[in-house]
Amino acid sequence: MHFKKMLSDFIEKNKGLFTLKKFAAILIGTAVISFGMYNIHQQTEITEGGVLGMILLINNWSGISPSILAPILDVLCYAFAFKFLGKDFLKVSAVSTLSLAGFFKLWEHFPPMLPNLSSYPFIAALIGGLFVGVGVGLVVRQGGSSGGDDALALAISKLTGCRISRAYLATDISVLLLSLSYISFRHIAFSLVTVTVSSLLIDFMQNADLKFKTKGSRKNLSGSNADPVRED
Numbered sequence: 045m046h047f048k049k050m051l052s053d054f055i056e057k058n059k060g061l062f063t064l065k066k067f068a069a070i071l072i073g074t075a076v077i078s079f080g081m082y083n084i085h086q087q088t089e090i091t092e093g094g095v096l097g098m099i100l101l102i103n104n105w106s107g108i109s110p111s112i113l114a115p116i117l118d119v120l121c122y123a124f125a126f127k128f129l130g131k132d133f134l135k136v137s138a139v140s141t142l143s144l145a146g147f148f149k150l151w152e153h154f155p156p157m158l159p160n161l162s163s164y165p166f167i168a169a170l171i172g173g174l175f176v177g178v179g180v181g182l183v184v185r186q187g188g189s190s191g192g193d194d195a196l197a198l199a200i201s202k203l204t205g206c207r208i209s210r211a212y213l214a215t216d217i218s219v220l221l222l223s224l225s226y227i228s229f230r231h232i233a234f235s236l237v238t239v240t241v242s243s244l245l246i247d248f249m250q251n252a253d254l255k256f257k258t259k260g261s262r263k264n265l266s267g268s269n270a271d272p273v274r275e276d
Contacts, residue, residue: 073182078147080175088168093216094193111149121192125199136188169237177245
């Protein structure tokens with residue numbers, strides 16, 4: 045009952061931030077991301093960069109469920125970069141983080157729902173990148189993050205002065221190199237295809253004039269009204 049009251053109070057205080065359309069876009073986005081990662085990435089050893097890739101990496105090392113790893117890694121990234129983030133970004137990201145973990149838990153109750161594409165890694169890389177790109181793009185358009193990637197990239201950019209796109213690339217490559225501990229170099233090469241496809245789709249969805257865009261959804265990580273951050 046106490047949790048329900050806290051949730052009700054949170055929704056009431058932030059009802060201007062979370063419209064029905066915005067909330068639906070976040071749920072759809074996180075459902076798409078987790079579905080793709082569970083049914084393609086985990087089944088074919090095609091991985092992602094950044095926090096999403098780190099989830100798969102630690103899952104392989106330790107066997108800990110992605111539904112547990114996702115919120116833990118996100119909280120660590122948000123704590124590291126807290127002073128660079130606006131309150132609205134953190135609120136939206138909190139909702140997307142919890143929903144991503146929830147959908148991971150949901151899919152784990154079912155066997156894989158897509159054909160095993162292990163024998164067709166290039167196709168798996170393309171489709172996996174499509175799921176992640178569309179899902180993350182939906183969430184980022186709402187002014188939040190599907191994971192701690194955005195928070196971490198912004199902090200690195202602020203600390204080093206590099207472009208945010210390069211900060212993303214640095215985290216992606218670092219995770220892919222670590223993933224060599226359980227994935228062959230051949231699969232890492234295909235994972236680069238996934239990272240490229242997902243990045244291009246995220247850029248497209250950030251800048252496209254899509255009908256589901258909601259008021260205030262174009263805010264970037266610092267809370268301004270500029271376009272979101274994955275620059276080229």
